[in-house]
Amino acid sequence: MAQQADIQITDTEINVGSKEGARAKAKRSLPAQLIYFLRRWPLIPLIIMIVLVITGIFAPQISPADPIEQSLSFRNFPPTWGAARPEFNTAPNPADYDLTITKEKSAFNRANKTTFPRSKYVLGADNLGRDVLSRVIHGARVSLKVTAYALTSGIIIGSLMGIAAGYFGGWTDEILMRFVDIFLALPFILIALVIAQLFLTSGGAAEGVVILLIALVAWTPFVRQVRADVLTIRGQEYVQAAKISGASHIRIVLKHILPGTFSTILVVASLRVGQLILTESTLSFLGAGIPDPIPAWGKSVADGRQFIEEAWWISFWPGFAIFLVVMALNFFGDWLRDRLDPRLRQLD
């Protein structure tokens, strides 16, 4: 298909998709150039990822309100969609607004909307009157933290096992790989729920336990892919030469084998992050995640579940944040894989 298309290129016809298209770049219109650029570089995912990291790190500075502070007169308060203006960053006095919680007036008298500080509750308030936007921003921090710890430990454990299995072969390989197989056959979500139940505090398990649970999901693909890499590298002549010249196992692994697996580890990790964030939010949704005052995304979605008829924004925004972030990470992972290691396509 692609070959046919390439042949057809003439002076007037520009094939955007092929490599030859790059030469004709100068002739393209501005929007076409933009599309071309966005296809070549993962700009939008990168922006989302950078925003995630920045909001994660600077959550207390960025968020307009305290994510935990409740104000019960603003329960299920609808979004004001206003720009954040610092002069209004004080809690509005409920007495100034007609906030009788009746069905008809739905907590907010629209006549007073013009005088209401619009920066308050930009994305609405949840069932306890907490600011949804602030909770989403702080949720980024939680996700980032749990995923970072879990992924790091997953990379270390998984890669070590992969190297051991690939390098030593034989029984070590057999035992380690069967262990991975059995692990993958376990109904993880149920086991995670049971483990979380053991360390239950209100609304979730202790943070360390959650990190441990996510780490339990993280490590398996690293074992398989690193092992496959090591098997190829082990057969290379330079490794044989090192062995003959009397290098120790540790030296061979560290100096000759490990560097060769870096790109694989990077690609697998980037493809794995999104899944880990999804798993983390799933656990919090089921009440087995981060405990209560800390605003995790999955838990916020669960909180809003029973108010879905009158206050959709409680569940919608945290879930949308998960969706956006995971999508950006997956997109970036795909791009990285195609760049560094197209061989890993099977990983889908």
Place this chain on the structure above:
Amino acid sequence: MRRFIIRRFVFSLVSIVVATMAVFLLSRASGDPLLLYATSGYGLTAESEAALRKRLALDRPVPVQYALWLGRTLKGDMGETIRDRKPVARVVLQRLPATLHLGATAFILSFVVGIPLGILSAVKRGSIWDYLGRFFALLGQAVPQFWLGLVLIMLFAVKWQIFPAGLKGDNFWDVKFLVLPTITLASGGFAFYMRITRTAMLEVLDSEYVRLARAKGVGNNKVIWKHAFKNALIQPLTGMTLGLTFFLTGSVLVEKIFAWPGMGEMAIVAVNNNDFPVLQGVVFFFTILFVGMTFITDLLYAFIDPRIRYE
């Protein structure tokens, strides 16, 4: 071939034992299970406590307890639920059809939508179909199922009131209850099959024998359907195992969101009540389902693709 089958079979059995053992040990670690049956505060004497402990075999070491459980389970007796003293096997088996019903529908939907879309986007690579298909696959992979379910309820059940927000219909063909849970559950699987089919199809279309067929002047349709399609199907068919995890973990979530009366929903209730006999039973059936399907796909793999070595 026979050795291969035996090996896979033994492996399947080991998986089931490990999974149930893990849950058994974990539920024992969460405290004295006797307290779930009776508390001494309510006039339980030391003698009757000892008698109860003996009746439930809780005076034996934990490994022995597990062995006893396994032995009885194989005979079909999985003990009683803690809450209402019903036989676990019956309670769990009552829920099994609902889970299978939802799982199978979602599985078929994701297969039927994912594979043609994967082929379409591979064959028309670089076209608008390719981009649309890949875009939807990306959406499906990234969307949290619990959130998608809620959004669907928000739109179709609360706002437009087309489909019910939850529960299961009275009979098998009560489709309107099935629509939203199926879409939710199929979202991840569909994306998985679409991507895997697309990759496989692209690889096959690039292979030498397809080029030869083209060079000989075979028509485009014939190349795709007669030469490429069959080989491209091996990947998604054998990838079924991986896809199954979506449906099993997904069913726990989806059943909770839509109050679908299946095993997953029951498992969550059991976890919250620490009703470990029920949990044990659910894990047992879940693992059997998963391992059984893996076993079948392994055999299928060997059957479809003769190139596989039975080592």
